[in-house]
Amino acid sequence: MVTQPEHVAEQPEHMVRFEAVTKRFGDHVVLDELDLEVAPAEKLVIIGPSGSGKTTILRVLMTLERPEGGHVIVNGNQLYHTERNGKLVRARERHIRAVRKNVSMVFQHFNLFPHKTAIDNVTLGPRRVLGLSKDEARERAVELFDEVGLTDCIDKYPAQISGGQKQRVAIARALAMRPKVMLFDEVTSALDPELVGEVLRVLAELAEHTEMTMLIVTHEMRFAEDIADRVVMFDEGKIVEEGEPHELFSAPREERTKTFLRAVLDRD
């Protein structure tokens, strides 16, 4: 598959590491000294009630929110800090950008650029950030469109395509940056039910065939059970429980996990 990043000679032990990361919004503590490690190529699914902070985990990793405390390490590099005289200090924009290039994200509400065609949405990053030529970028984009099954939509504007198609364009846009880490923030929650399947299918393909590290926040429990290497139950800023999907879903240990799963799975 085109989307495989080149194998790096030596990979760090963890692709993503959160060390005592704290994030507050006013008085509300959203991430409470979070420690989290994700291995390279691991598919991690994060579940939990609304407002638990699980989306914030992704947003901190994507530098959309800056944590008040702790450290975030991506591919062996400090994301928000640089080393100076043996100490860790706040990093500048250039450093953050350099580390961030390993991470890409797909949003719940797509966030496609409405004033650009689908293919222009996908080629923008490769051209402006990765330095690809117009043709190279277009080539890569066309391949990606093929993979997500959207060859017909290439020259359409976002407003002309369905939600499911929009989300697949968004996935292609993120993949075009060849990230090592892909973040998926409830990517099917804003879709009409009949369009959810096509997007989940693309995610499942990515999970199965790529070496990317994937962090997925979702409510789709059956899907999570299918593709996850590990599932984390998150609530009130802390990890409540984690484990292999089969274990966690069929025999959760913690009370909060049980309550949550009961409420969510009952709905199905």
Place this chain on the structure above:
Amino acid sequence: MSIRQTFENLLDGAAVTLQVTALAVAWGTVLAVLVGLAGLSRSIVLRAVVRVYVEVFRGVSAVILLFWVYFALPAFGFFLSPLQAGVLALGINLAAYGSEIVRGAVQAVPRGQTEAATAINLSAPRRTWSIVLPQATVAMLPPYGNLVIEVMKASALVSLISLHDLTYEAQNLRRLPGSDSLEVFTAVLILYFAISLGITGIVRLLERRFGRGLDIGRAAAVK
């Protein structure tokens, strides 16, 4: 003076009017975008400076500013030609109003757009240029178009500092013996009206061009 010559003189004046307007709008727009974006900066100092600029240059009338630039600045050591003074004063005035429009339009661009741009690792300047400004422009155009017409109208004031614009020519012509000032001024008013129609037309064209994807969207969504 023959009708033809009268007409030629007026057209010469109209050309100057257009020139002053275009230059003032060009320079004023650049300034408006800079000031507008600065008004959204994280620095409190910068935001305060912008606030003061906007208050002062919206509060002082264009004609007083024009006179100050042309007559008072020389005493401070800066000598400007009537054209330079006109363009400078009108541009600053335009920017004071325009920056508020820019600021509002930029703020109205959904947050998800900058977040998506961050997610593909675009640099901050690139984000603003390729993603935010194009979307903000569509929202800006109608009110901004009105501002441009106001600049065109204000350009008549440069006749007071002896720039040979349309109004200046009108004053010249009507002073000639045997001229009918009713005719002259009516013709001048009609010419100004024609220019303003032209400006409105251009703004509408720009709206169509910038609203391309967004327009198609609206039409498709309606279906």
Place this chain on the structure above:
Amino acid sequence: MSPVVGSPVLAQGRGTWDWEFAWEILPDLLRGMWVTVQIAVLGMGIALVLGLVLAIARRSRVHVIRWPVGFVIEFIRSTPLLVQLYFLFIVLPQSFDIVLPAFTLAVAGLGVHYACYTSESYRAGIESVERGQWEAATALSLSKADTWRTVVLPQAVPRVIPALGNYVVASLKDAPIASAITVGTVLGVADYIQSRTFRSMEVYTLAGVLFLAVSIPAAIGVRYLERRLGNPT
């Protein structure tokens, strides 16, 4: 007072600020400022009333009234106030034998010019009154005049007060233009002093400062009004 005409760049050259001189000319400038304010206030008085009349006329179902009114409004809004003032000052006496004092012409010119703006505001306010209100009035067999007077206008006008307030402030900024037709606004005074003393530094700067001293509080006042009325538009 001679009309303001651009004098070529002056003999003064680089100079230093003379506080005594500034103090001397202050009373005259203040008088000029007062004249400016008068023109603005009186002119807006006309604009507020005339604008409403025009807005109502524009809604007339009689096309012979509606279209010409609409056209004239557009025309006046799209052409410079300065030229309109010249028109009144020069053409009225010359071609129509109507001679009026410059001050009156300035007030009239400003008033009519801004009436075209306020009429648009009124129009927006009127159109924002729901159709149901009109229909209810018809159901009660209210006369046209009564419908306007007791149902529509009481709802429409308060909504546009902020916009009207903005135009009041705007008219203040346009008022100094009247010095071009020999009215002694702050600008006319400034120019007169400058032509007598050749000192441009203090006179124009003070004029500007005085102007800001009036227009900024006015602008703040209007914004306060906007907030009080809950920003309806």
